[in-house]
Amino acid sequence: xxAAVPEAAIEVTQQGPTALxxxxxPKALNALSTQVMHELVDAVMQLDAEPSVxxxxxxxxxxxxxxxxxxxxxxxxxxxxxxxxxxxxxxxELSTGRKGWTPLIAAVNxxxxxxxxxxxxxxxxxxxxxxxxxxxxxxxxxVIPGIGGTQRLPRLVGRARAMDAMLTARRISAEExxxxxxxxRLVQPEQLLPEAQAIADKLASFSPGAVARLLxxxxxxxxxxxxxxxxxxxxxxxxxxxxxxxxxGMGAFLEKRQPVFTKN
Ligand code: CO8
Numbered sequence: 423x424x425a426a427v428p429e430a431a432i433e434v435t436q437q438g439p440t441a442l443x444x445x446x447x448p449k450a451l452n453a454l455s456t457q458v459m460h461e462l463v464d465a466v467m468q469l470d471a472e473p474s475v476x477x478x479x480x481x482x483x484x485x486x487x488x489x490x491x492x493x494x495x496x497x498x499x500x501x502x503x504x505x506x507x508x509x510x511x512x513x514x515e516l517s518t519g520r521k522g523w524t525p526l527i528a529a530v531n532x533x534x535x536x537x538x539x540x541x542x543x544x545x546x547x548x549x550x551x552x553x554x555x556x557x558x559x560x561x562x563x564x565v566i567p568g569i570g571g572t573q574r575l576p577r578l579v580g581r582a583r584a585m586d587a588m589l590t591a592r593r594i595s596a597e598e599x600x601x602x603x604x605x606x607r608l609v610q611p612e613q614l615l616p617e618a619q620a621i622a623d624k625l626a627s628f629s630p631g632a633v634a635r636l637l638x639x640x641x642x643x644x645x646x647x648x649x650x651x652x653x654x655x656x657x658x659x660x661x662x663x664x665x666x667x668x669x670x671g672m673g674a675f676l677e678k679r680q681p682v683f684t685k686n
Contacts, residue, residue: 431458433483434465439476439626440619441469448484454537455492456507463512463519470524476626476633479618480545481529482538487554490536493563510537513569516544518641523634525625529618530554530596531611540569543578546637547621549607550596551614556604559591577644579604629667629683635659 433444443465445452452458462480469475482488491510499509516526528545532553539556542548558571566572567588576584579602587594600608609617625633635658642654662668667683674681 430461431455432461432465434469436469436475439474440622441475441478442615443469443478443480445480445482445488448482448486450492451486451489451533452482452484452538453489453492453494454541455495458492459510459512463515466516466526467519470520470522475524476630477525477527477622479527479529479615479622480541481615481618482531484532485553486532486538487528487530487534488538488541489533490538490559491569496565510569513537513541513544516541517570522630523637524630525633525637527618527621529614530556530605531614533557536560536567536571537569540567540571540574543570543574543604546640548605549609549614549617549621550599550605551609551611552596553611554596554599554605556587556594556599557592558588561588562591575604627683629665629671629681631665631667631683632662632671635662 431445431447433446435442435444443462445454445458445462447453447455447458466478466480469478496504496509499507520526525547526545528542528548530542530548530550532551533555534542535557536559539558542556558567558575560567560571567575572588575587578584579587583602586592594602594604596605596608599605607617639651639655639658642651645651646654667681670683671681
């Protein structure tokens with residue numbers, strides 16, 4: 423008998439200019455195994471390279487967004503293996519590996535713990551349903567966050583809240599996440615995907631080149647000292663004037679008509 427083909431751990435649906443990427447291991451609460459990482463990162467990179475795709479939504483099937491990295495898979499590793507495997511290194515590609523800078527929208531439908539919360543924080547927009555909750559409970563497992571949590575959470579919500587959350591491993595409710603500014607919108611569960619879709623459709627109607635530059639400037643904000651980041655913003659701003667979309671966008675405004683943008 424031939425070897426069983428492993429079941430796909432993610433599901434991709436493309437609808438017009440938007441792609442929906444669903445984590446699909448509901449029985450394991452969408453735990454982020456190495457297989458999930460490779461499939462998800464490969465899928466996002468492929469969609470990002472696709473000219474027709476203007477926004478990508480990431481969500482979880484079932485009741486969880488993702489209950490973290492796969493503990494079963496990690497439990498037996500020793501240090502040499504973790505280092506040799508470069509465990510979880512590919513997750514960072516979601517943030518800085520997108521050549522087309524297609525925006526990622528995290529639609530957090532349920533628990534987002536450990537790597538699940540870190541995956542959401544890798545995205546450009548995070549919205550949540552009232553059923554969502556967040557947490558970085560790694561310390562309870564004898565490890566620390568390894569997919570950016572110790573760095574991104576304090577940048578996103580401030581050091582005091584981040585250290586409180588990580589050192590106590592406590593669960594952050596959707597309401598608290600909204601009040602912290604960790605998520606930008608909170609909606610009823612049945613409204614989550616329609617809301618994410620509305621954001622995606624809006625984004626998809628704008629100039630892809632301008633959206634890409636906005637994301638690049640946002641990354642400069644995260645990664646550079648202010649003086650350098652301001653120069654980078656100006657460089658990106660000037661480069662907009664080398665695009666057809668700038669002429670189209672401003673021309674359409676002056677002619678009082680809707681602009682038609684192209685992915686350039
Ligand atoms: N990994 C593997 N399997 C998981 C995980 C996980 N993270 N979370 C849940 N599951 C599995 C359970 O084992 C269970 O499987 P089975 O039915 O075969 O026993 C199934 O999913 C359902 O889970 P529960 O029965 O526990 O469901 P409950 O509703 O009772 O509880 C909880 C839900 C509270 C979310 C609970 O499952 C839980 O606490 N999960 C673990 C959460 C966690 O600690 N996540 C952090 C993991 S560490 C991490 O993400 C970052 C590591 C970074 C390391 C970096 C190294 C470089």
